[in-house]
Amino acid sequence: MMLNARFLKSVLPASARNLIRTGLLRAVATSGLSEGFKQANIVIVGKELADDFEKFCLANNGPLPLLYRSKPGEWSSPPLSTASDIRTDCPQYIKYEGGNVTGNLSSLMECTKQLKDMVTFYLGCSFSFERALLEADVPIRNIEQGRNISMFRTSIPCVGVDGFQCNMVVTMRPIPVDKLDAVMKVTHHMEDAHGAPVHIGHPGLIGIEDLSNPDFGDAVEAHPGDTAVFWACGVTATEAIRSCKSPLAFTHAPGCMFITDLRSEQEVSSNYAADTETPCVFCISQNPLHYSVASVTTVKKFKALDTLIQQDPGNRGIKHLLLENQLLKACLSLSHARSVLITTGFPTHFNHQPPEETDGPPGAIAIAAMLQAQKKNVVIVTDQRALEMNKKIIEEAVEQGVLKTSVPVVSFQNDDEDSSLKFLCHDKNPQFPRFDHLVAIERAGMAADGNYYNAWKVNIKHLVDPIDKLFLAAQNILGIATTGIGDGGNELGMGKVKEDVKKYIHNGDLIACNVEADFTVIAGVSNWGGYAVACGLYILNNCTIHERYLRKAVGFPKTSEMDEYISALPTVHKEEKLLELLVKHGIRSGKTGNLGMEVDGLLFHDTHSSMIKQLLEITLGQVQSN
Known part of the structure; x- marks a missing residue:
């Protein structure tokens, strides 16, 4: 009996289970079958392991959303289906003994005696949201190509529970880039079908080497304009079963699911009505390709931060340099980073000792403090001539409570052609970078002629170490992102807007920085940009x-x-303490050269203190008193 694809899409679950039970649908993938109804992964373990496996599911809800746990020896699943029998209603099963696969079975009827002392777990499946994706005009390539879904082992560790220890398995669907927001919107609240994707972009970032060679299922061909989108997958459970080395266990075969009577689109429509946190997708890297996500509410907060810090009290014309969503994308990238290198220091006051200004270090330290709190490795790189001073400032910032713990401060010297690679990568190997992200804030940037200029066109190259070389080298090292924060166009990282700097900024034709960063954050005062990043x-x-x-x-x-x-x-109290520290070390205001409580000619009270309060009000949603 031949069953056509249109019939299989529309067949009701009870009929589909009957077709499977009677042998008309054996060893077939159930993707596209009984569209609009939830499907389930199946795991059957001895009752002595059931409690631990349930804890494992709850600790890893993305790959293992628990729909139902049976009683020992219970073949049916009353909350999920009527007239079902787990011994016969999956197209194919896998048998495990001691963690090893010992058989592929079309039915578990012959195992009925053993099953009386075993518990069945029904776990959510991404096949459940396929109809909703199709209704949102999102193509599903494996269905188009008549193939099983591609499934891959990853480098993502699950939370272990006793003997259950494994990495996550994911499904991959090639999705058109212009449909990524729709994909997130449809799937993110369908938590019992794995919810939103866990990764979008380059497979190597989650330990997958070759998309044409899946660990389970079939290879699926992408179309031009598609990108790889990965969902947590219930086949993770089979890896967990292998790890615990249970004397006996069963699972469904990958892609051969149990079909329930529950309609998936009912949940979609009801959750849409109550959904206030729609996700948005942003590309944060082209090489390697990497996307990240944030809610609409979060994006609105970033727009408010941008609007606030882009005030231009010095009337420099920064409105001409602004690029959309740069603060958001820089923060998304930093959020994914594990190790960050920060640089600051603009020796504009060449006639004073030290020549540094008060704009830059406070913003750098604010970023470092938040990165530290989020358990990221942070290092600050500065000029050799200012190394000891900056170490002392960091030490005193810790003593004053501005920083919780110290941050290493190092210098960089361009001794030979491999210096940058040696500094940025372990053993000069670009496959093993020490840092995931480089941040420059109010750092003197190299102009097109190789010199470094302050706002008055004075060449200060003799005071600046070539830290720009690190940013240039990072452009050719896979996996290192860069951010430049500035307020005048002559700062490191502003090369992305250099043509506008030349056109609109005073002396821009000479002073414009020629070195680009991936993300360019423009602020009226660079410190404000640093506070906004934190x-x-x-x-x-x-x-x-x-x-x-x-x-x-x-x-x-x-x-x-x-x-x-x-x-x-950052708070008004902490930033006031830090500015006092800088002044104590002889560091001056950038615009005026005054040795006092000001930055770029603007008094700390009430200009900068007001900015900090407003930033915190956006961030925390409440008025700040200090």
């Missing part, structure tokens, strides 16, 4: 959509760490 990192980690994507839907939300993040935010 606030943005807090906002992202308080965004449930981004936080889940960041931890790849394994483990639990890290709500206990939010208090630590709050304490790392």
Whole structure:
């Protein structure tokens, strides 16, 4: 009997299970079968392991959303289906003994005696949201090509529970780039079908080497304009079963699911009505390709931060340099980073000792404090001549409570052609970078002629170490992103807007920095940009959509760490202390050269203090008193 694809899409679950039970649908993938109804992964373990496996599922809800746990020896699943029998209603099963595969079975009827002392777990499946994707005009390539879904082992560790220890398995669907927002919107609240994707972009970032060679299922061909989108997958359970080396266990064969009577689109429509946190997708790297996500509410907060810091009290014309979503994308990239290198220092006052200005170090330290709170490795690189001074400032910032712990301060010397690679990568190997992200804030940037200029066209090259070389080298090292924060166009990283700097900024034709960064954050005062980055990192980690994507839907939300993040935010009190430290070390205001409580000619009270309060009000949603 031949069953055509149109019939299989529309067949009701009870009929589909009957076709499977009677042998008309054996060893076939159920993707596209009984469209609009939820499907389930199946795991059957001995009752002595059932409690631990349930804890494993709850600790890894992304790959293993628990729909139902049976009683020992229960063949049916009353909340999910009527007249079903788990011994016969999957197209194919796998048998495990001692963690090893010992058989592929079309039925479990012959195992009925053993099953009486075993518990069946029904786990959500991404096939459940396929009809909703199709209705949102999102193509599903494996269905188009008549293939099973591609499934891959990853480098993402699940949270272990006793003997259950394994990495996540994911499904991959090639999705047109212009449909990524739709994909997130449809799937993110369908948590019992794995929810939103856990990764979008280059497969190597999650340990997958070759998309044409899946670990389970079939290879699926992408179309031009598609990008790889990965969802947590219930086949993760088969890896867990292998790891625990249970004497006996069963699972469905990958792609051969149990079809329930529950309609998936009912959940979609009801959740849409209550959905206030629609996700948005942003590309944060082209090489390697990497996308990240944040909620609409979070994006609105970033727009408010941008509007605030882009005030131009010095009337420099920075409105001509602004690029959309640069603060947001820089913070998204930093949120994914594990190790960050920060540089600052603009020796504009060449007639004074030290020649540095008060704009830059406070913003750099604000970023470092938040990165530290989020358990990232942070290093500051500065000029050799200013190394000891900056070490002392960091030490005193810790003593004053501005920083919780010290930050290493190092210098960089361009001794030979391999110096940058040696500094940025372990053993000069570009496949093993020491840093995931480089940040320059109010750092003197190299102009087109190789010199470094302050705003008055004075060449200060003799005071500046060639840290620009690190940013140039990073352009050719896969996996290192860069951010430049500036307020005048002559700062490191502003090369992205150099033509506008030349056109609109005073003396821009000479002073414009020629070195680009991936993300260019423009602010009226560079410190404000640094404060905004610190606030943005807090906002992202308080965004449930981004936080889940960041931890790849394994483990639990890290709500206990939010208090630590709050304490790392810049405050008026901390920034006033830090400015006092800088003044004590002889560091002067950039515009006026005054040795006092001002930055870029603007008094700390009430200009900068007001800015900090307003940034915190956006970040925390409440008025700040100090």
